[in-house]
Every structure is written in structure tokens, then in C-alpha cells.
Amino acid sequence: MTTRVGIVGIGHTPFGRRSDATVQEIAFEAFRDALADAGIERDAVDASVIGSVPEYHKQRSMAGVIQEYLGLVPKPTWLTEVACASGSAAMRTAWLAIRGGVHDVVAVIGCQKMTELDTAEILALMGRVGEVQWESGFGTTFPGYYALFAQRHMHEYGTTREQMLDVAVKNHHYGALNPLAMFRKEITRAKAAASEAVAPPFQVYDCCANADGAACVILAGEKTARAISDRPVWLSGMGCATASMSVLRRPQLTGLPSAERAAAEAYAMAGITAKDVQVADVHDCFTIAEIMAYEDLGFCPRGEGGPFIEERRSYIGGSTPVNVDGGLKAKGHPIGATGVSMTHEIVKQLRGDAGERQVPGASVGLTHNVGGIGQYCFVQVLTRE
Amino acid sequence: MFKWFGLVSYTPHTKVAEFAEHLREGRLVGSRCTACGVTAFPPRADCAACMSPEFEYAEVSGRGTLHTFTTIVAAPAGFEHLAPYVLGLVDLEDGGRALAWIGKTVKPEEIAIGMPLQVVPRMLEESEAIRVYYSLERPGTTWPRTPPPQ
Numbered sequence: 376m377t378t379r380v381g382i383v384g385i386g387h388t389p390f391g392r393r394s395d396a397t398v399q400e401i402a403f404e405a406f407r408d409a410l411a412d413a414g415i416e417r418d419a420v421d422a423s424v425i426g427s428v429p430e431y432h433k434q435r436s437m438a439g440v441i442q443e444y445l446g447l448v449p450k451p452t453w454l455t456e457v458a459c460a461s462g463s464a465a466m467r468t469a470w471l472a473i474r475g476g477v478h479d480v481v482a483v484i485g486c487q488k489m490t491e492l493d494t495a496e497i498l499a500l501m502g503r504v505g506e507v508q509w510e511s512g513f514g515t516t517f518p519g520y521y522a523l524f525a526q527r528h529m530h531e532y533g534t535t536r537e538q539m540l541d542v543a544v545k546n547h548h549y550g551a552l553n554p555l556a557m558f559r560k561e562i563t564r565a566k567a568a569a570s571e572a573v574a575p576p577f578q579v580y581d582c583c584a585n586a587d588g589a590a591c592v593i594l595a596g597e598k599t600a601r602a603i604s605d606r607p608v609w610l611s612g613m614g615c616a617t618a619s620m621s622v623l624r625r626p627q628l629t630g631l632p633s634a635e636r637a638a639a640e641a642y643a644m645a646g647i648t649a650k651d652v653q654v655a656d657v658h659d660c661f662t663i664a665e666i667m668a669y670e671d672l673g674f675c676p677r678g679e680g681g682p683f684i685e686e687r688r689s690y691i692g693g694s695t696p697v698n699v700d701g702g703l704k705a706k707g708h709p710i711g712a713t714g715v716s717m718t719h720e721i722v723k724q725l726r727g728d729a730g731e732r733q734v735p736g737a738s739v740g741l742t743h744n745v746g747g748i749g750q751y752c753f754v755q756v757l758t759r760e
Numbered sequence: 761m762f763k764w765f766g767l768v769s770y771t772p773h774t775k776v777a778e779f780a781e782h783l784r785e786g787r788l789v790g791s792r793c794t795a796c797g798v799t800a801f802p803p804r805a806d807c808a809a810c811m812s813p814e815f816e817y818a819e820v821s822g823r824g825t826l827h828t829f830t831t832i833v834a835a836p837a838g839f840e841h842l843a844p845y846v847l848g849l850v851d852l853e854d855g856g857r858a859l860a861w862i863g864k865t866v867k868p869e870e871i872a873i874g875m876p877l878q879v880v881p882r883m884l885e886e887s888e889a890i891r892v893y894y895s896l897e898r899p900g901t902t903w904p905r906t907p908p909p910q
Contacts, residue, residue, distance in 0.1 A: 511766070511770055572833045
């Protein structure tokens with residue numbers, strides 16, 4: 376019988392600009408904190424999996440360098456890369472390794488250093504975000520793609536600019552309460568509406584920010600998890616799906632079909648429905664992305680994501696609190712770290728350790744980590760006993 | 761010569777390289793699988809349905825309707841001088857989609873989801889190297905050898 380997989384330790388650096396450290400030094404901080412949280416020694420770790428996007432780093436094949444700096448040589452390590460979902464992909468491969476009986480205790484480290492690149496390098500990377508054969512030759516950008524989704528969502532469902540900016544207002548509200556967040560200031564809708572245009576309808580406050588940071592979770596098979604921790608959080612549902620990378624071959628642009636499918640898989644595995652989710656961290660790389668996530672995950676019917684935020688149903692006290700850690704928008708988005716950071720937050724929530732932003736009594740949580748413009752999506756259902 | 765395609769090309773080699781030569785001659789072509797008849801735009805060499813590697817080019821009308829659009833204000837490398845430019849995604853009446861700049865024959869205030877548009881083969885005239893692309897224009901527009909939208 377395959378084992379359940381539990382989370383026994385978590386660590387997380389502050390997100391933001393780190394002009395004082397290399398990526399392996401940042402990874403070390405999250406790993407050390409996770410070991411301390413688990414109350415185990417480094418020797419207890421059988422393998423590591425690194426979630427990161429290598430083109431942001433000068434160091435090629437970074438997993439080996441991180442493994443060495445963490446002091447885990449000669450244990451196995453490998454890197455997973457699926458754009459902004461690399462962290463959740465790392466967790467999925469660790470989960471598979473434990474389920475398969477190959478490893479028992481695996482450290483998953485999502486990490487990214489995005490602020491070392493100069494403007495020219497950033498602009499060059501930006502130009503290759505889309506499908507390069509048929510789309511990038513026209514100067515597409517990441518906000519540009521999500522703006523195509525937003526315009527269509529507004530057209531089909533009447534979603535408004537105010538509703539989109541309400542997502543930013545909410546996420547900054549919770550970011551202000553999160554000591555690990557990059558932006559710890561409340562904003563008003565008026566301030567967001569006055570920000571510079573990026574790709575209409577988006578303005579600066581619709582977009583998350585590049586950041587540096589790392590997060591770590593330590594996973595273990597059930598027997599070991601119970602021996603290590605008196606309050607493990609279980610990976611009860613693990614969904615993963617893809618969608619066409621190109622918008623030329625994606626029939627509907629008002630949601631992410633990969634997210635819908637990954638959520639259905641995760642709910643079925645966990646034996647729950649969307650209604651059972653008490654707290655969620657979703658991939659709000661742009662404001663419309665959070666609105667589409669409400670719908671893709673079934674927190675509200677298709678097309679009602681706008682009213683869902685307008686009626687404050689994703690605030691604590693609403694039907695499904697979402698991104699009460701500030702989300703990508705206010706916490707920051709060091710892309711490889713983000714998926715692991717989401718799991719870190721849900722573990723804190725399920726342990727009851729989230730302080731001022733605690734969702735009272737939460738025992739079922741969810742993460743939704745998207746790569747690119749939805750070509751990859753990972754959904755986790757996390758539970759406690 | 762697929763490297764002709766787009767203002768910036770990241771794709772020197774492809775099995776459908778002739779697409780760019782057709783475009784230079786003013787023809788917009790998709791692919792038709794010679795085994796099962798399935799068509800695709802943009803063209804693909806290996807049939808998505810039956811996996812046959814045998815295909816032929818087939819001209820498409822380029823008529824379509826606007827599915828969605830945006831304006832790129834913050835542009836990537838190689839496009840800074842064009843910004844802001846309007847990107848449109850059209851559903852083609854012959855099947856498939858095209859993503860391209862909305863050209864000067866369409867007034868900015870007229871741009872609306874659902875409007876009819878024509879995918880028109882174009883060449884960058886001011887460029888020393890050959891650069892071909894297509895733009896989204898008012899229906900009936902033929903190949904005006906003019907620069908891309910400013």
C-alpha cells in the first residue's frame with residue numbers, strides 16, 4: 376500500500392530584494408528553518424528537490440551547487456522546471472518519490488534570485504515568455520497575455536476594472552499583516568487605478584513583482600511523519616494538468632483549463648469538494664488570474680469571480696478566504712519559490728500559527744500554482760487531523 | 761527562411777519554413793494533412809490528429825473576427841521603439857487563430873471584440889534584412905507595402 380505523505384517542517388525567507396546573498400545562501404536559510412521547525416538533523420534528509428527557473432541565474436545547473444551549500448552531498452538532488460509552477464512540481468516529484476518507496480524524508484526547496492539581471496536581460500527574457508515561433512515575433516509579454524484573458528473575461532461576463540483592483544486591495548491588505556511579504560502596505564482602489572498602464576486593462580497594481588526568496592518544506596512518509604511531528608499536515612490531494620501553451624490553440628481564454636482539471640483531480644483524491652476548502656493560496660500573478668482561479672477551482676460559478684471579490688467573499692470571514700498571506704501580488708513572486716511558499720502558508724494556517732491572518736479553525740486548505748499562462752497547473756489539497 | 765518571420769525571430773529552423781516564403785509572395789497559408797485532411801493555421805508539419813508527417817500548404821482567406829486584444833505599453837527587447845502597439849487575437853473563418861498587430865486601417869476607437877478583421881501578409885519595407893509578418897486590418901485590405909503600426 377502506498378504511504379500518505381506528510382509535511383513535517385517548513386521554512387521561508389522574507390520575499391523582496393536580496394542584494395546581500397546568492398541563491399544558494401537564500402536556499403540555505405529556508406532549509407535551516409525547516410529543519411529546526413521539524414526538529415530533525417540534516418542527516419535525516421534522504422534527498423532534496425529544487426524548484427527554480429534556471430534562466431534567471433548565472434549559475435548553470437544550480438541544484439548541485441545548492442545541494443553542496445546545504446551540506447547534503449552525496450544525497451540525491453534534482454531540479455524541476457515548469458516556469459512559475461516549478462516549486463509545486465518539485466513537491467510533486469518528492470511526493471512521488473516517497474509514495475514510490477524510494478525515499479522517506481525529502482526536502483523540497485523552491486528558490487529564485489530575480490534581481491541580479493539588468494534591465495536589458497529582463498527585457499530579453501520578457502520577449503521569449505510566449506510561444507516563440509508564432510507569437511513572440513509580435514512582441515507579446517506576460518502581462519499582455521493575461522490582458523488578453525482579462526479583456527475576454529470582461530466581454531463575456533461583465534467583469535469590471537473595479538473588481539480586478541479589489542483583488543489587489545485585498546492582497547495588499549493581507550500582505551501588510553505578513554512579516555515575510557515584500558509589500559507591507561495597504562493600498563486603496565484609487566491609488567491602484569492611478570498607477571501607470573502596462574498592458575490595458577492592466578496597470579502596475581494589477582501585476583505582481585519580481586522578487587528574491589526561498590521556501591522549504593520537508594516531506595516524509597506517514598510512519599516517519601508521525602514519529603517526527605505531532606501535527607503533520609497531509610498532502611491529501613495532488614492534481615496536475617496542462618493546457619496548450621499557445622493562445623492560438625486554447626479555445627477558451629476566460630479560465631485555465633489546466634487549473635480546472637488539476638482541481639478536479641485533487642478534490643477527487645482528497646474526497647472533498649470545493650465547498651470544503653477553508654483557506655486557499657492561488658496564483659494571482661495578475662489580478663484577473665485570481666478571479667479566474669475562483670471560478671476554475673469552483674469557489675464560485677463560472678463568470679461570477681468578479682462579484683466574488685466585490686462581495687468580499689475571499690476575505691477572512693467570507694466563504695473561501697484566498698491569499699490571506701498577500702498572494703503573489705503583495706508577498707512577491709520569486710517564481711521558483713512561489714509554489715513552496717503557498718504550501719508553507721497553508722501549513723501555517725492548518726497548524727493555527729498564522730497570527731493576525733489566521734482563518735479560524737481551518738483544517739482543509741488548497742494551493743493553486745500556475746506555470747506560464749496556464750500551460751502547467753498544480754493543485755494541492757492539504758488537511759490536518 | 762523562417763527567420764524572416766516576425767519583427768524579432770527566435771525560430772531559424774522549422775519544418776514549415778516555406779510559410780514565410782508564401783507570406784513574402786502575399787499568400788497566407790495553413791497546412792492540410794494529406795493522410796486525413798485535417799487543416800491547421802498556423803501550419804504544422806506533423807498532423808495533430810493522425811500524426812502523419814505528410815502535409816501540403818493550403819491558402820486560407822485570412823478573414824476572421826477579433827477574439828480579444830490588448831495594447832503593449834511595456835515592450836520587450838526589440839519592440840521598445842514600436843510601443844505602444846495593439847495586439848489582436850482573431851478566430852479565423854477557415855479555422856485556427858492568428859495573433860498579430862492591429863494595423864492602421866483600423867481606427868483605435870473602433871477596436872472591439874467580435875469585429876471582423878482580415879489577416880494581411882506584410883513586409884517591413886524599411887528593414888534591410890527581409891522581414892515578413894501579417895497584420896490585422898479592415899476586411900478587404902490588400903497587401904499595402906507599408907511599415908508596421910507606429
